[in-house]
Amino acid sequence: MTTTEGRWLRVATAIGAWAGADPTPITLCDLCVDLLGLTGAGITLMADGGLGGGTFASDPATEALEELQFTLGDGPCRDAYEIGLPVLEADLAEGPTRWVVFTGRAVDAGIQAVFSFPMRIGAARVGALTLYRDRAGALSGEGHADALVLAEVATVALLAMQAYTPVGELAKEISIEGSYHAEVHQAAGMVSVQLDIGVGEALVRLRARGFALDRRIRDVAADVVARRVRFDDQRV
Amino acid sequence: MPTVATREELLSDTFLQLADTLVEDFDVVELLSMLSERCVELLDAAATGIMLGDPQGTLQVMAASSAQAHVLELFQAQNEEGPCLDAYRSGKPVVNENLKNANPWPHFAPMAIEAGLPSVHAFPMRVRDTVVGTLNIFMAEPGPLTDADAVVAQAFAHAGTVTILQHQSARDAHRLTGQLQNALNSRITIEQAKGALAERADVSTDEAFDRLRTYARSNNAKLTDVAAALVERKLSANDLARLIGAVS
Numbered sequence: 001m002t003t004t005e006g007r008w009l010r011v012a013t014a015i016g017a018w019a020g021a022d023p024t025p026i027t028l029c030d031l032c033v034d035l036l037g038l039t040g041a042g043i044t045l046m047a048d049g050g051l052g053g054g055t056f057a058s059d060p061a062t063e064a065l066e067e068l069q070f071t072l073g074d075g076p077c078r079d080a081y082e083i084g085l086p087v088l089e090a091d092l093a094e095g096p097t098r099w100v101v102f103t104g105r106a107v108d109a110g111i112q113a114v115f116s117f118p119m120r121i122g123a124a125r126v127g128a129l130t131l132y133r134d135r136a137g138a139l140s141g142e143g144h145a146d147a148l149v150l151a152e153v154a155t156v157a158l159l160a161m162q163a164y165t166p167v168g169e170l171a172k173e174i175s176i177e178g179s180y181h182a183e184v185h186q187a188a189g190m191v192s193v194q195l196d197i198g199v200g201e202a203l204v205r206l207r208a209r210g211f212a213l214d215r216r217i218r219d220v221a222a223d224v225v226a227r228r229v230r231f232d233d234q235r236v
Numbered sequence: 237m238p239t240v241a242t243r244e245e246l247l248s249d250t251f252l253q254l255a256d257t258l259v260e261d262f263d264v265v266e267l268l269s270m271l272s273e274r275c276v277e278l279l280d281a282a283a284t285g286i287m288l289g290d291p292q293g294t295l296q297v298m299a300a301s302s303a304q305a306h307v308l309e310l311f312q313a314q315n316e317e318g319p320c321l322d323a324y325r326s327g328k329p330v331v332n333e334n335l336k337n338a339n340p341w342p343h344f345a346p347m348a349i350e351a352g353l354p355s356v357h358a359f360p361m362r363v364r365d366t367v368v369g370t371l372n373i374f375m376a377e378p379g380p381l382t383d384a385d386a387v388v389a390q391a392f393a394h395a396g397t398v399t400i401l402q403h404q405s406a407r408d409a410h411r412l413t414g415q416l417q418n419a420l421n422s423r424i425t426i427e428q429a430k431g432a433l434a435e436r437a438d439v440s441t442d443e444a445f446d447r448l449r450t451y452a453r454s455n456n457a458k459l460t461d462v463a464a465a466l467v468e469r470k471l472s473a474n475d476l477a478r479l480i481g482a483v484s
Contacts, residue, residue: 013387013390013391013394015394015398016390016391016393016394016395019362019363019394019397045416045420046417047417047420047421047424048417048421048424052424053417053420053424054420121413123410124410124412124413125413126413126416153398156398156401157401158416159412159413159416160363160401162412162415162416162419163412163415164363164366165419167415168418168419168422168458168460169419170416170419170420170422170423171416171419174416174419174420175423180420180423180424180427182427183427185424185427185428185431186427186428186430186431186434186441187431188428188431189427189428189429189430189431189432189433189434189435189467190431190432190434190435191431192428192431192432192467193431193432193435193436194435199428199432199467225431225434225441
């Protein structure tokens with residue numbers, strides 16, 4: 001079969017195999033890594049125009065970089081989603097002036113190139129598929145084309161999953177434990193009461209503290225939920 | 237049988253065409269017809285066809301590369317018997333090397349043999365657990381389907397599925413994205429409300445969730461609506477007191 005296994009057949013059959021075996025956003029990230037020869041791949045879904053809808057990743061290191069963008073409220077995912085076009089950074093070590101913090105951390109984690117593709121159909125936007133590679137350099141033309149198709153497939157697949165789910169509920173594949181920063185949103189609720197502010201502003205405060213203390217927003221949130229930290233306590 | 241290179245070229249070209257359609261408007265019937273014609277060339281088949289299930293679960297002929305294939309597909313849809321129907325119902329490929337041998341289709345088999353198509357294979361087009369349709373391959377000579385042919389056929393069935401989903405999604409993109417966004421937002425609002433209530437009532441977030449759910453049920457309200465009202469501070473003092481003091 002190898003002689004007839006061309007690129008498109010490879011992509012199509014890989015997608016077919018993915019679709020046929022309990023597909024989830026995480027296994028699609030794995031598929032991207034395999035097909036495109038990457039270090040990691042992540043999917044971030046947007047909610048209310050922000051980065052909080054949920055993150056899925058091929059591995060813990062990539063998960064950390066996706067979450068970092070959620071902590072910062074900034075990064076290639078958000079840009080790809082906002083402008084609706086691929087955001088391509090072929091050499092992070094060259095130090096792009098955008099996303100200074102994200103870039104530093106990504107390079108520390110051994111990532112040299114990042115490519116983020118918007119997940120959209122027409123004007124309808126869902127999130128972004130981001131590819132991470134430990135080697136600098138642009139994606140090949142074929143790799144870029146495949147990534148566009150994969151982002152499209154991810155979008156179509158997520159919407160199809162949602163289409164086969166009762167209105168008001170979230171598709172079970174998307175509703176994976178740990179994918180959506182439950183504790184962060186709980187902490188935002190708590191901080192909003194502590195400071196008598198809105199939850200949106202409470203999330204900004206959590207982000208600011210994470211950034212100031214060089215901690216993951218998830219860890220700051222865990223402290224709040226476990227009542228080890230209060231935001232109305234001036235001593236902290 | 238086409239040469240390996242030709243087959244590879246045809247495949248690349250077909251999938252490239254498919255990829256192109258992913259970014260622009262397209263006629264789904266035209267595209268399925270293209271797929272079905274390409275399938276004939278690639279598999280050296282006499283004819284191929286694609287059938288889709290309608291919302292009532294009845295198969296409809298969407299594309300056929302020849303009049304005979306069209307008739308044979310219609311026959312199956314109308315008489316509720318045949319390999320395509322079996323693939324549609326079971327979600328598994330049905331491979332029949334020779335309809336002259338024993339088979340479960342007493343009405344379909346003689347018709348297909350009469351039409352000069354004595355071997356039929358049907359591949360399901362699936363989304364999750366749902367079979368949306370079938371790709372049907374009619375052969376002029378009895379004989380086995382090689383592994384390579386089966387892979388190509390299944391790839392085409394998947395390609396057809398993606399095409400149909402793409403078509404549906406493009407049509408419903410706004411509605412579906414809206415639903416997805418609402419579901420995501422609602423999940424976040426509930427988490428925020430758990431935190432807000434946990435803080436106000438000085439209980440755990442799990443306990444807060446139980447209270448929100450109990451309150452929503454006893455007031456015949458949606459959990460999301462109660463959560464949103466709490467987070468946005470739109471609950472009356474009385475309601476808030478009841479929530480905070482609620483017995484789980």
